[in-house]
Amino acid sequence: MSDILVSEQSAPGADGSGRPSGRLLEVDDLRVEFRTRDGVAKVINGVTYHVDAGETLAVLGESGSGKSVTAQTIMGILDTPPGFVTGGQVRFHGKDMLKMSAEQRRRIRGEGIAMIFQDSLSALNPVFTVGFQIAEQFRVRRGMSRSDAKKRAIEMLDQVKIPNAKGRFSNYPHQFSGGMRQRAMIAMSLALDPEVLIADEPTTALDVTVQAQIMDLLGELQRERQMGMILITHDLGVVADVADRIAVMYAGRIVEEANVYDLYAKPAHPYTLGLLNSIPRLDEKGQELRTIKGLPPNLMNIPSGCPFNPRCPMAQPVCREKLPPLLQIGSGRASACHFAEELVNRD
Amino acid sequence: MGRYLLRRLLQLVPVFIGTTFLIYWLVWSVPGDPFAGKCGDRGCPENFRAVMTAKYHLDDSIWLQYASYMKNLFQGDFGITFGGREISDIILTSYPNTLKLAVVALAIEAAIGLGAGVLTGLRRNGFLDNLVLVSTLFLIALPVFVIGFVLQWLLGVNWHIVHPTVSSEMRITELLLPGFVLGSASTAYVARVARTSIAENRRADYVRTAIAKGLPMRRVVGVHLLRNSLIPVVTLLGTDLGALMGGAIITEGIFGINGIGRQVLRAIVTKESATVVGIVVVLVVVYLVMNLLVDLLYAALDPRIRYE
Numbered sequence: 001m002s003d004i005l006v007s008e009q010s011a012p013g014a015d016g017s018g019r020p021s022g023r024l025l026e027v028d029d030l031r032v033e034f035r036t037r038d039g040v041a042k043v044i045n046g047v048t049y050h051v052d053a054g055e056t057l058a059v060l061g062e063s064g065s066g067k068s069v070t071a072q073t074i075m076g077i078l079d080t081p082p083g084f085v086t087g088g089q090v091r092f093h094g095k096d097m098l099k100m101s102a103e104q105r106r107r108i109r110g111e112g113i114a115m116i117f118q119d120s121l122s123a124l125n126p127v128f129t130v131g132f133q134i135a136e137q138f139r140v141r142r143g144m145s146r147s148d149a150k151k152r153a154i155e156m157l158d159q160v161k162i163p164n165a166k167g168r169f170s171n172y173p174h175q176f177s178g179g180m181r182q183r184a185m186i187a188m189s190l191a192l193d194p195e196v197l198i199a200d201e202p203t204t205a206l207d208v209t210v211q212a213q214i215m216d217l218l219g220e221l222q223r224e225r226q227m228g229m230i231l232i233t234h235d236l237g238v239v240a241d242v243a244d245r246i247a248v249m250y251a252g253r254i255v256e257e258a259n260v261y262d263l264y265a266k267p268a269h270p271y272t273l274g275l276l277n278s279i280p281r282l283d284e285k286g287q288e289l290r291t292i293k294g295l296p297p298n299l300m301n302i303p304s305g306c307p308f309n310p311r312c313p314m315a316q317p318v319c320r321e322k323l324p325p326l327l328q329i330g331s332g333r334a335s336a337c338h339f340a341e342e343l344v345n346r347d
Numbered sequence: 348m349g350r351y352l353l354r355r356l357l358q359l360v361p362v363f364i365g366t367t368f369l370i371y372w373l374v375w376s377v378p379g380d381p382f383a384g385k386c387g388d389r390g391c392p393e394n395f396r397a398v399m400t401a402k403y404h405l406d407d408s409i410w411l412q413y414a415s416y417m418k419n420l421f422q423g424d425f426g427i428t429f430g431g432r433e434i435s436d437i438i439l440t441s442y443p444n445t446l447k448l449a450v451v452a453l454a455i456e457a458a459i460g461l462g463a464g465v466l467t468g469l470r471r472n473g474f475l476d477n478l479v480l481v482s483t484l485f486l487i488a489l490p491v492f493v494i495g496f497v498l499q500w501l502l503g504v505n506w507h508i509v510h511p512t513v514s515s516e517m518r519i520t521e522l523l524l525p526g527f528v529l530g531s532a533s534t535a536y537v538a539r540v541a542r543t544s545i546a547e548n549r550r551a552d553y554v555r556t557a558i559a560k561g562l563p564m565r566r567v568v569g570v571h572l573l574r575n576s577l578i579p580v581v582t583l584l585g586t587d588l589g590a591l592m593g594g595a596i597i598t599e600g601i602f603g604i605n606g607i608g609r610q611v612l613r614a615i616v617t618k619e620s621a622t623v624v625g626i627v628v629v630l631v632v633v634y635l636v637m638n639l640l641v642d643l644l645y646a647a648l649d650p651r652i653r654y655e
Contacts, residue, residue, distance in 0.1 A: 077555050109561030117559075122552040127574050127649050140562055172650045188560070 023091070024228045025074070025113065025196050026050040030088035032069055032252075034299075035081060041299040043069050045252040046088070048326070051196060051228040056219075058231045058243035058260075060275070064296050066252040067232045071198045074230075075115050076105045092196075110137060114194035118201040120181035124173040130184045131157075131169030137191040156187040160217060179210035183217065190221060196228045203238060215242055236279055240264065245332075248272050251297050251307040254326055258333035268335035268344045270312045306338070314339055355642050359635050366631045367624075371413050374620045382429075399429065403621065416624070425625040434625045437610055442629060445606035447517055448598070449591040451526030452533075457584055460534045464541020464580070469568065471546055479542070483535035491594075495528040495601040512603040529598040533587050540583055544576040551575070578648050585641030589634035 032044035044066045051057045059067045072078045074090050076097065089096045092112055097105055117123035125133060131153050138149035150169065157165035160183040173181055182202060189197060199218060203211035219242045222229045233239055239246060239260070246263050248256040248271065256269040267273045274292035294311035297303055303310055309319040318338055326336040329344065337343065382391045382399070391399075399405070403426070404412045419426065425434035463483075467476040486494070502524060503511030513521045527534075548554065549572060557571040558564075596608030607626050614622035646652050 075559050077558050079550070106561050106563065109559055111561060115559045117552060117556060119552065123556045125553040125557065125571050125575070126651060128571075129650075136562070137560055140566060174651055188556075192561070 023050045026091040028089040031086045039300045054226040056229040058239040058246045061249035065249040111192040113196040114189040115198040120185045134188045160187040198230045200232045255336045268340045269337045426621040441607045441610045451522040452530030456530040456534045460537025463538040468542040468545025486531045486535040525602040
């Protein structure tokens with residue numbers, strides 16, 4: 001069923017030949033499934049996106065949409081089993097990482113592509129100091145001496161604006177506040193000056209005020225270093241300020257891709273529209289919050305046709321029969337909806 | 348860290364008093380005449396009884412007896428046997444042997460148990476995993492004396508790989524087999540605990556982070572994973588030294604080692620109460636010291652404990 005999807009919007013050079021296309025990082029028709037005792041869950045069903053240097057791509061979606069699994073596959077930290085890549089490519093500087101040796105992939109981690117995780121308390125090792133965990137990168141990957149590595153680690157803590165970086169070096173993760181811990185996490189991921197940074201819900205576990213600070217910091221560091229950034233989130237509010245482009249995921253597929261302005265102004269997929277409508281608004285105080293009815297699909301049994309059709313307010317018979325491919329609509333935007341044109345052109 | 352250590356040390360005091368009193372009370376309250384059977388068929392002469400009663404305060408209340416015993420103990424005086432031998436002398440000759448055996452057992456336990464645990468924890472459900480699970484179950488199910496006699500017969504008597512008994516020199520090579528026998532059940536437990544601990548932590552977020560940092564796999568496992576997984580294993584190993592020493596009676600018997608097990612057994616049979624108490628008190632001290640070490644090692648391994 002998922003084989004019907006032919007990604008006609010694939011990036012140039014993504015014709016399966018693996019020919020370099022000048023893109024920094026490209027995910028091309030990626031397919032991942034989880035083989036469990038209860039059955040096979042098709043978690044990623046042909047995801048295609050790319051990110052260039054100096055640009056931020058936000059990947060938006062509910063839990064279970066496959067946004068984190070895509071990131072884990074890029075990083076090569078997918079738990080196998082149960083997760084298996086069944087198709088597609090992940091190209092870094094045009095080379096397919098899925099065909100590389102374990103050692104080649106390891107070298108890219110941290111240095112080429114680095115990642116920030118959601119829950120900094122569990123993502124940092126509780127029994128080593130924060131400083132050790134940052135300095136470790138310089139010592140193991142750069143062969144620096146203990147004292148040089150420490151100096152560089154303190155510099156990194158300074159760069160992410162941790163006050164008293166020198167004193168904080170020998171603190172343990174549990175002695176940091178949530179925000180400080182996430183800053184330390186950022187310092188750790190940027191230590192080897194990566195070209196691509198994947199931030200997997202970096203602010204979800206934080207207070208709202210701290211969220212803004214962390215997003216500002218990330219944006220600032222991304223601009224300074226001209227990194228390509230993939231920002232994974234389910235929070236539309238987080239995305240608006242930082243992202244250049246947004247890819248919306250649903251049931252392991254990209255359902256819409258557009259720049260921030262177009263997406264917010266004229267969403268071209270009913271799912272995106274639903275997400276935008278579900279943001280609580282001050283001028284609707286007291287009214288019931290709007291939600292998207294229904295639940296995300298069971299990935300072991302994805303509805304035929306458009307996977308969103310059981311929840312879609314615009315669903316027509318065609319939606320139950322035919323899977324809409326991700327098609328270019330206008331410049332630089334794409335939608336996987338049979339009625340994308342109507343959606344954009346209404347009003 | 349200093350406060351942590353102080354608190355742990357203070358906690359030892361009531362435990363030490365409580366356990367030693369209990370032992371003292373149990374041993375000296377055993378019904379029957381402590382002099383029965385001590386002096387041949389005719390019974391003990393009156394003046395011997397008087398001297399011994401005075402020496403052990405046998406007419407005083409149990410509290411006074413215990414207090415004076417403790418007072419002597421802290422001056423290094425463990426008392427004498429009814430035969431007139433210094434008990435500290437018995438302890439000094441037998442304890443080092445048992446300690447040596449127990450340390451060898453502990454080392455084997457740590458090496459084999461931890462090694463098997465780490466290997467199987469990383470690769471669950473493989474051939475090695477099943478092999479270890481079955482063989483550890485075997486070791487746990489069989490009593491020590493069966494393992495001891497079977498291995499002694501096979502390796503010592505049948506195949507002549509080792510000498511079936513241990514000489515009085517107590518060479519380390521001679522102690523390998525008795526050490527393995529003594530620590531066999533514990534080795535199996537260590538392997539299983541380590542396996543579970545490694546397998547659990549293998550999926551932890553911080554391990555994923557370490558991999559995402561591009562660290563080599565042996566560093567991810569050897570530094571990040573192992574340090575966290577060691578915590579439950581350390582408890583098991585640390586508290587086991589005391590148990591190994593106390594439980595060495597059978598192993599010592601099989602391999603002819605002159606250790607505390609043999610001495611305690613003899614003292615119990617001949618109602619040498621002072622000897623029993625003396626040996627057990629030292630054993631209690633070993634337990635307490637090992638427990639303290641485990642607590643300190645804990646704090647060293649896991650900073651969250653240190654800063655509580």
